[in-house]
Amino acid sequence: MVIARKVASAGTAAALLLVLALPAGAKKPKPTEPAAPAATATPATQASAQVIRETPLKTEPFADAETVSALPANAMVQILMRQGAWMQVRAGETAGWLRLLSLRTAAASTATGDSGLTQAINVARSGASGNTVATGVRGLSKEQIANAAPNTSELARMGQSAADEAHARAFAAAAPAASVDVPFLEPRDN
Amino acid sequence: MKRTLFAAAALLLVSTAQAQFDFTKALGTLAEKAGDATKVLAGRSEDQEQKLGAQWAATLLGAAPLVNDTGLQAYINELGLWIALHSERPGLPWRFGVLDSPNINAFATPGGYVLVTRGLLAQLSDEAELAGVLAHEIAHVVKKHHLNAILKSQGASLGAELLGKYADNKLGVGEVTDKLVGGLKEISLRGLDKGDEYQADRMALVLAARSGYDPFGLPRVLQKLETLNARDSSIALLFETHPAPTARLDALETAAGDKLDAFARQPVFAERFAAHVKQP
Known part of the structure; x- marks a missing residue:
């Protein structure tokens, strides 16, 4: 069994430990990589996902990492954990890393409307797989929008909650979230 | 030239000269009206854009009121404005709100109104x-995507003539007719242009990254939505008005490639989100 030896540096991989026997002396992160904040490494139970397009399975969550194998489009994998733009997955006997955007979680197969990754994340967050969709409950349905009369008093309430720039900046600073210069993407899909 | 071709086509279909005249006239009128409608949102007047957006938002608030939690509403306004400050229209009077509805959806209306449902919040894990x-x-508002949808509704119940009056300031908020409200509802139920949805997705990743967040928050939401049953009434409208989550993820992968990977380690602030958004 091939297992990518790279695991998250953050000590949040409790769920992972349950499903993977970690090799002793897991590699340290590359010095150039900033340590991942604990919150960005999301342990997940074995949720299924499908590969959107043919994609290389990497030994580590980096584009220039060694390729373990090439997964064909629609291959099924088990999600082990997420780190940044990458998901650690198991494909059959092989484990490795795929880009997050190359995966779609398995389609809903039941009427409960809550499965797979959502449930896995709920479990990771709260320890319970609650949070199911309230099937059949009507609220903001097509009918309700079609029959709605404008509610100007609620509109006024919405205006009262509006933030000003100073508060928004203080909110960001408290996180702390800092502005970064990022250019927009080219519309290569249209 | 175009009109002549259309007229010729009409002549082939209907052989009387009278029918040809009417068809040509109708086309000309439609073009004039479209010209007026474009004034509403195409930069003629931000004030008109605000009024239209306010009326539209009030209609959505008529379908579901705000969640009665001032702390939550303040939280989403501070976060929303922080992100909007990184857009091309930072100076709009941005207003955000959480709708008291178990349905999973989010809406924007012209001029800076953004509404998300508590049903959607219940699906989220962190601030990113x-x-x-x-x-x-925010991207829908910044790029004025509603204009595209309104122009496509020509001939539907949202009359271009009515919008023309709006553009010329001949229709105050107090005078807004049922017809206009009906047209705006129609667009909320039919959705925006699919290409505009993909553009909003691309911009959303960049705006989140610019604001200091992990840009892959939206893709993770799309991955969750995909696991939900499209026939479930709580999410049916979102699925009817947007491209499939898989198609959106696919488009994002094509557009983003590894360009945003460097920002994927930016924080997600799960704890602050949990402190403000009480999950069921």
């Missing part, structure tokens, strides 16, 4: 995911 959702809606 909410940032991604809000950034997508």
Whole structure:
């Protein structure tokens, strides 16, 4: 069994430990990589996902990492954990890393409307797989929008909650979230 | 020239000269009206854009009121404005709100109104995911995607003539007719242009990254939505009005490649999100 030896540096991989026997002396992160904040490494139970397009399975969550194998489009994998733009997955006997955007979680197969990754994340967050969709409950349905009369008093309430720039900046600073210069993407899909 | 071709086509279909005249006239009138309608949102007047957006938002608030939680509403306004400050229209009077509805959806209306449902919040795990959702809606406002939808509704119940009056300031908020409200509802139920949805997704990743968040919050929300049953009434409208989550993820992968990977280690602020958004 091939297992990518790279695991998250953050000590949040409790769920992972349950499903993977970690090799002793897991590699340290590359010095150039900033340590991942604990919150960005999301342990997940074995949720299924499908590969959107043919994609290389990497030994580590980096584009220039060694390729373990090439997964064909629609291959099924088990999600082990997420780190940044990458998901650690198991494909059959092989484990490795795929880009997050190359995966779609398995389609809903039941009427409960809550499965797979959502449930896995709920479990990771709260320890319970609650949070199911309230099937059949009507609220903001097509009918309700079609029959709605404008509610100007609620509109006024919405205006009262509006933030000003100073508060928004203080909110960001408290996180702390800092502005970064990022250019927009080219519309290569249209 | 175009009109002549259309007229010729009409002549082939209907052989009387009278029919040809009417068809040509109708086309000309439609073009004039479209010209007026474009004034509403195409930069003629931000004030008109605000009024239209306010009326539209009031209609959505008529379908579901705001969640009665001032702390939550303040939280989403501070986060939303912080992201909007990184857009091309930072100076709009941005207003955000959480609708008291179990349905999973989010809306934007012209001029800076953004609404998300508590049903959608219940699906989210951290602030980066909410940032991604809000950034997508902010992008619709910034790029005036509603204009495209309104222009496509020509001939539907949202009359271009009515919008023309709006553009010329001949129709105050107090005088807004049922017809206009009906037209705006129609667009809310039919959705925006699919290409505009993909553009809003692309912009959302960048806006989240610019604001200091992990840009992959929105893709993670899309991955969750995909696991939900499209026939479930709580999410049916979102699925009817947007491209499939898989198609959106696919488009994002094509557009983003590894360009945003460097920002994927930016924080998600799960704890602050949990402190403000009480999950059921």
